[in-house]
Amino acid sequence: MITLENVSKSYSTGAPALNNVSIQIDEGEFVFVVGDSGSGKSTFIRLLLRELLPTSGRIVVNGNDVARLKRRQIPKFRRNMGVVFQDFRLLKDRNVYENVAFAQRVIQVSNKEIKKNVPSMLSIVGLAGKYKAKPRQLSGGEQQRVALARALVNNPPILLADEPTGNLDPKNSWEIMKLLEEINEKGTTVVVVTHNREIVNAMKKRVVTMNKGVIVSDEKEGFYIDEN
Amino acid sequence: MRISTFFYTLKQGIVNIFRNKWYSLASLATITTCLLMFGVFYSVVMNFQYILKSAQEGVAVKVFFEDGISEDQILKIGDTILNREEVLKAEYVSATEAWEEFSEDYLGEYADGYTDNPLKDCANYKVYLKDVSKQQDLVAFVESIEGVREVVQSALTANMLSGVNKLVGYVSIGIILILLAVSTFLISNTVTIGISVRKEEISIMKYIGATDFFVRSPFVIEGIIIGAVGAAIPLGVMYVLYNKIIGFVIEKFNILSQLLKFLTVEQIFTTLIPVSLILGIGIGFIGSFITVRKHIRV
CATH class of the missing domain: 3.30.70.3040 (Alpha-Beta Plaits)
Structure with a gap:
């Protein structure tokens, strides 16, 4: 499902953000990518999203060699991936319903289908009663649920979560993680970049540890390894 | 494009105008001011040329x-x-x-x-x-x-009239070009500020998998509407004021009534309406299209 072969990524200044990274993530897996700031985790996600191109090496996602995608093919490619960010990235001037419906409008789902799918997805994330609320009226945990609903409403085979609990208290963090686990159990491949040691250690999932752009460990039921 | 998507895009364009009302007002004021200046200048030049032409016909x-x-x-x-x-x-x-x-x-x-x-x-x-x-x-x-x-x-009169006519032609082309350049600069700046504020919104759309067309359309519709309204306002103002100003000039310079022959508001507007609308809509379209492009490469 996701393959990186000898991938390196250098920015114009400084040491490479990723250095000769190879990894295979299969369909239906749940993978934590952990590491300190500057370890290359965010670059990893941005490469998978085709926001960046690798300096060298090959990245294949869902059968697409990302470096070979033409500009006009990128939107369709991204529709196969749900993305959740640490800062939620909701459209602030639209309500919960419209934020989730937006993902469906992008792929030109009919209004009839949207009216069916969005409430159903909102009830999965536990926000059915708050569909009219604007993001500013919600707690951090609720905003992240909206972001999750938006990421999942199109049933993408892959979900990428970049520090999804970074701005949340422990209770909300656990609720979000539980939701991610449920989604994974339904067959979605989930890749979570995180700093949250407690969650990583408790969930006993595959853990890929990065340090200075290199994968230093890859354990099937791993733990958060402190590299410092 | 689905019909529902078309109407959604159209609605978003209109909603955006009200959602960002200060930016919309700033853009509208800029376009209105520029096109009002253009309209006033155009009317003055056209009337001046008309007066010259009438004078020439008397030679x-x-x-x-x-x-x-x-x-x-x-x-x-x-x-x-x-x-x-x-x-x-x-x-x-x-x-x-x-x-x-x-x-x-x-x-x-x-x-x-x-x-x-x-x-x-x-x-x-x-x-x-x-x-x-x-x-x-x-x-x-x-x-x-x-x-x-x-x-x-009367070679002297003919040469003088012909020379003045040419001079007015060149000067008006120059001033109209300068006006257009200044307008485009001002409008492009206003649009840039407005869209920069929504840079994040554009990047969210792109992460979700929106095509450039889908992201750009509401902005372009917004630009076109602001451009069209920005053209309509000065046209309305000019339509109301034109006859009053002409009447005032004729009254004040009664002694020159034989020389001062003015075009009717209809004659002026035959050209001014399409030109102003094309300029307003064109500036709105191009301004938003180009500026969104800067932020769309995510």
């Missing part, structure tokens, strides 16, 4: 004929002159009419002392040109016609 070349030439021959020569492209009209003044005009103007009752017509050889054609800059060509042509004795022209 006549007088053609006199050799002694003994018959009236039929004169009329034939008149037809030849009338067939020239640069000629607007030609008025025949017979010897009798020339004498009547002269005696009326200068002799009054003393004219009764004359039994013969002293101006019997003064039958002439008054030839008016469409464009006085062609006067020399016409004079050369008429002088070469057999039977023509003399051609009287």
Whole structure:
């Protein structure tokens, strides 16, 4: 499902953000990518999203060699991936319903289908009663649920979560993680970049540890390894 | 594109205008001001050229004929002159009419002392040109016609009018170009500020998998609507004020009423409406299209 072969990524200044990274993530897996700031985790996600191109090496996602995608093919490619960010990235001037419906409008789902799918997805994330609320009226945990609903409403085979609990208290963090686990159990491949040691250690999932752009460990039921 | 997507995009464009009302007002004010300046300048230039054209049309070349030439021959020569492209009209003044005009103007009752017509050889054609800059060509042509004795022209007036007309043309093109450049700069800046505020929104759309077209369309619709309204407002203002201003000028400069001939508001608006709308919509479209492009590469 996701393959990186000898991938390196250098920015114009400084040491490479990723250095000769190879990894295979299969369909239906749940993978934590952990590491300190500057370890290359965010670059990893941005490469998978085709926001960046690798300096060298090959990245294949869902059968697409990302470096070979033409500009006009990128939107369709991204529709196969749900993305959740640490800062939620909701459209602030639209309500919960419209934020989730937006993902469906992008792929030109009919209004009839949207009216069916969005409430159903909102009830999965536990926000059915708050569909009219604007993001500013919600707690951090609720905003992240909206972001999750938006990421999942199109049933993408892959979900990428970049520090999804970074701005949340422990209770909300656990609720979000539980939701991610449920989604994974339904067959979605989930890749979570995180700093949250407690969650990583408790969930006993595959853990890929990065340090200075290199994968230093890859354990099937791993733990958060402190590299410092 | 699905019909529902089309209406969604259209709705988003309209909603965006109200959602970002300060930015929309700033853009609208900029376009309105620029197009009002353009409209005012256009009207002034068009009227000035109209006045010049009227003045030019009043400049006549007088053609006199050799002694003994018959009236039929004169009329034939008149037809030849009338067939020239640069000629607007030609008025025949017979010897009798020339004498009547002269005696009326200068002799009054003393004219009764004359039994013969002293101006019997003064039958002439008054030839008016469409464009006085062609006067020399016409004079050369008429002088070469057999039977023509003399051609009287006012070269100084013709040259001056022609020169002023050219100067006004060049100056107006220059000022209109400067106005357009300033407008585009101001509008592009306003649009850039407005869209920069929504940079994050654009990047979210792109992460979700929106195509460039989907992201750009509401912004472009917004730009077009603001451009169209920004063009309509100055047109409305000008329509209301034009006749009042013309009336004021005619009243204040009554002494020049023979010279000051103005175009009607309808004549001005025949060109001004399409030009202003094209400019407003065009600036709105291009401004938003180009500026979104800067942020769309995510």
